[in-house]
Amino acid sequence: MALVPYEDTAGVGLQKFHKPLATFSFANHTIQIRQDWRQLGVAAVVWDAAVVLSTYLEMGAVELRGCSAVELGAGTGLVGIVAALLGAHVTITDRKVALEFLKSNVQANLPPHIQPKAVVKELTWGQNLGNYSPGEFDLILGADIIYLEETFADLLQTLEHLSSNRSVILLACRIRYERDNSFLAMLERQFTVSKVHYDPEKDVHIYKAQKRNQREDL
Helix, strand or coil: CCCCCCHHHCCCCHHHHHCCEEEEEECCEEEEEECCHHHHHHHHCCCHHHHHHHHHHHCCCCCCCCCEEEEECCCCCHHHHHHHHCCCEEEEEECHHHHHHHHHHHHHHCCCCCHHHEEEEECCCCCCHHHCCCCCEEEEEEECCCCCHHHHHHHHHHHHHHEEEEEEEEEEECCCCHHHHHHHHHHHHHEEEEEEEEECCCCEEEEEEEECCHHHHC
16 A cells, blocks of 8 residues: 555545544454554555455455455555454555554454464565465455556556466445546456445445456457
């Protein structure tokens, strides 16, 4: 996740980002996420897309027990934490500057017997992909990671590298600008994309993507 000021934060709802703790209930656990807007900006607050994606996972939309999952641009780590609580083996990633903060949230919210299932690891899109095996993950998760146009090509390359033909990608986002649709169009050139969930209250969409079968493209 890029650590930049966010255009949409002026106005309604901004105050929630300045609270030091955001509290949620998922997978029969109370999760308290530490927030630090002043130090890390968008990477250190819980966005609605993360809440909606966590809820979708809790609904049992995908089988998580024993699943190998990765969260991209994890920020506070809420989605990865929920996935681990629901039985997945999760690699929770972000840029190096956000890792200590991310790690503190993961350790504070996972019981000792579940902590080995969650690994916090650096991943800068398009850069250190050699640290990850091609097609390594069954499930790739991203909440509100589609917003900076200059990151789109790197994000697409990262999704391509981490996924196999069997992998499922779930991206939760609010469609704010035309560029958001542009990314979905880019994604559809390499993946089959469908909308699987919409939360009207939070105006968040969840898209499911899977690599196109080579036969489909013939």
